[in-house]
Amino acid sequence: xxxxxxxxxxxxxxxxxxxxxxxxxxxxxxxxxxxxxxxxxxxxxxxxxxxxxxxxxxxxxxxxxxxxxxxxxxxxxxxxxxxxxxxxxxxxxxxxxxxxxxxxxxxxxxxxxxxxxxxxxxxxxxxxxxxxxxxxxxxxxxxxxxxxxxxxxxxxxxxxxxxxxxxxxxxxxxxxxxxxxxxxxxxxxxxxxxxxxxxxxxxxxxxxxxxxxxxxxxxxxxxxxxxxxxxxxxxxxxxxxxxxxxxxxxxxxxxxxxxxxxxxxxxxxxxxxxxxx
Numbered sequence: 001x002x003x004x005x006x007x008x009x010x011x012x013x014x015x016x017x018x019x020x021x022x023x024x025x026x027x028x029x030x031x032x033x034x035x036x037x038x039x040x041x042x043x044x045x046x047x048x049x050x051x052x053x054x055x056x057x058x059x060x061x062x063x064x065x066x067x068x069x070x071x072x073x074x075x076x077x078x079x080x081x082x083x084x085x086x087x088x089x090x091x092x093x094x095x096x097x098x099x100x101x102x103x104x105x106x107x108x109x110x111x112x113x114x115x116x117x118x119x120x121x122x123x124x125x126x127x128x129x130x131x132x133x134x135x136x137x138x139x140x141x142x143x144x145x146x147x148x149x150x151x152x153x154x155x156x157x158x159x160x161x162x163x164x165x166x167x168x169x170x171x172x173x174x175x176x177x178x179x180x181x182x183x184x185x186x187x188x189x190x191x192x193x194x195x196x197x198x199x200x201x202x203x204x205x206x207x208x209x210x211x212x213x214x215x216x217x218x219x220x221x222x223x224x225x226x227x228x229x230x231x232x233x234x235x236x237x238x239x240x241x242x243x244x245x246x247x248x249x250x251x252x253x254x255x256x257x258x259x260x261x262x263x264x265x266x267x268x269x270x271x272x273x274x275x276x277x
Contacts, residue, residue: 138173
């Protein structure tokens with residue numbers, strides 16, 4: 001195990017876990033507990049950032065990208081090589097890559113970058129000919145834009161936005177979409193980050209009739225669908241007779257568990273803002 005500091009309050013936790021790494025699909029996550037005792041009481045969900053393998057020793061593992069924001073992550077920042085942690089995964093459903101993919105946008109906000117690097121690797125590895133990928137990444141400032149170099153090395157076109165204007169577009173990453181989407185017309189959009197950002201991306205994707213997959217963030221207690229603490233509202237695929245939307249009646253919905261039915265959903269399935277349209 002290694003715990004690499006990437007910047008102020010940002011770390012990459014490298015874990016040896018040969019049982020999890022081979023089964024992982026981009027977008028899946030793990031439930032992690034890196035402390036003794038009962039404070040914090042529950043494990044935390046973390047997106048798997050990427051997998052790795054040391055060919056000389058035939059060792060496999062995963063990387064967890066995290067930001068120190070509370071007691072749990074402060075304890076994680078103190079982990080040292082040789083420490084053991086509680087880990088369950090890979091969990092949930094990841095991103096779906098359509099056959100014959102030729103172009104895609106990867107849109108990340110802050111720590112939403114975590115699952116997108118592995119996704120870019122998989123798209124490039126599995127798609128022929130190599131598709132055109134664009135990363136749209138936003139953060140509060142320059143220090144919040146992580147892993148940019150790794151995307152550039154993959155020959156991904158990178159577009160950056162910062163709220164303080166220190167790098168790239170000054171403002172939110174979603175503000176770049178109305179300009180870039182008509183010019184490049186991706187086949188699919190993959191997005192990960194704060195829910196307000198995802199809602200805006202879903203709206204833009206719907207306007208341009210582009211399929212969009214979003215990775216939702218939720219607090220979780222178990223990660224396996226038992227506690228029902230991470231549910232979200234989604235549209236019913238086939239509403240019962242008499243419940244079809246008519247412009248007046250509320251949209252027929254169902255509750256789905258982000259940990260089990262997600263965390264990746266089709267953007268148009270999600271009912272945003274607790275049901276507000």
